[in-house]
Amino acid sequence: MKRFGLIILGLGALALVAGWALTRPATIPADEVAAITPDLARGELVFHAAGCASCHAAPDAEDKTILAGGYRLDTPAGVFVAPNISQDPEYGIGNWTRAEVVTAIIKGTSPDGRHYYPAFPYPAYNKAELSDIVSLAAYLETLPADPTPSQPHELGFPYSIRVGIGLWKLVGVTDGYAIDLPDDPQLARGQYLSEALAHCGECHTPRNMQQALDTTRWFAGAPNPSGRGTIPNITPAKLDWSLDDIAAYLETGFTPDFDVAGGTMAAVVQGLGNLPKEDLEAIAAYVKAVPAAE
């Protein structure tokens, strides 16, 4: 009986160590980041494609490069408030190393070794090329500083327990793409832009019981994570727009019948509208290639 208790204790200790090892916050080594020469023009393109300003620009600010934060993502788990990621050394990320910024974006780990909530779409950004994210980090360094303090998230139990995010990452963060596509350079570019940077699936794909994206119903629409209404199904089962229609919508916000994008999509279009035409067409080709799902 005594021995049984010891075995249980031993197993418990093992589980704790294994759990810690599996769920501890991961980082990108500084020397890997230092070895890459950033390309600022590429960093700016990544900035627009990844939609950084959609959440981190101050709401209603004219200048979308002042990343003072403050956007409130009002979800069933509580309110996530986008932090200040401007270059202010005290209130922003001005005194972070480039490797710390890259680690935050790809691994969802803060400089003090904590997990970020996946309201920050690192489950998409982890699929980006390291050189693209290094270029993005370098581009962020060229943007203005703003001394607005970040506001705390307003979350209830159990979402207020950050350690739980480490466990969630085991199911919610995957290395591979969500869907298989024929080998085609335009589709590959579209998949990279959509799945790794623009993180379309974060809103357009429903979530399963574990709150991970349901890749069997990719882009099939979902409840609006930040308010009323629904985020539409954009698979070919529902969206019958032409490739040019989709590309034009992503550039200008005009639908084929000339309604104008609203809700959170308005900010997405403000970012994507800066991409070259070929990239918008690549995203459109990808959207049209997604399996139809009712």
Next chain:
Amino acid sequence: MSKFPKILIAATLAAAVSAPAFAESHSADLPPAVKARQAHMQLYAHNIGILAGMARGTAEYNAEAASAAASNIAALSSLNQSTYWAPGTDSDAVEGSRALPALWENIPDAIAKGEALTTAAAALAGTAGDGLEAVQAGLGPVGRACGACHEDYQLSDE
């Protein structure tokens, strides 16, 4: 004089209260204020479509048609729409309305966004006859002005 707005409000409220009863109904059953503003949006869309067709090269640029469409948008944006946005006709109260309750909680901001559209539309109306480049340059600000209001006050939906 003071009696008339009260009647209007009462009628609007009555329409709003009875609205859930015909949920899933056809647009013909929408309260008149909602029909009016949706028709207003339809007129914007029609005229923007003419200009966007030219801007994208799917239609030939025509100075007269461009001027007419841009002038229509400017005229529409300067109409007094106060009775369209009747209290009690938000998306929570009326099935088929896409105007979020937040609009009525931020009337001064909604008016400011409307005025921004008036400004952008007037600029486009002034230049749309000058050539294709002017249409291409002026349409973006108009679209962004529409989008600014939709971003905050339009219900996300399929």
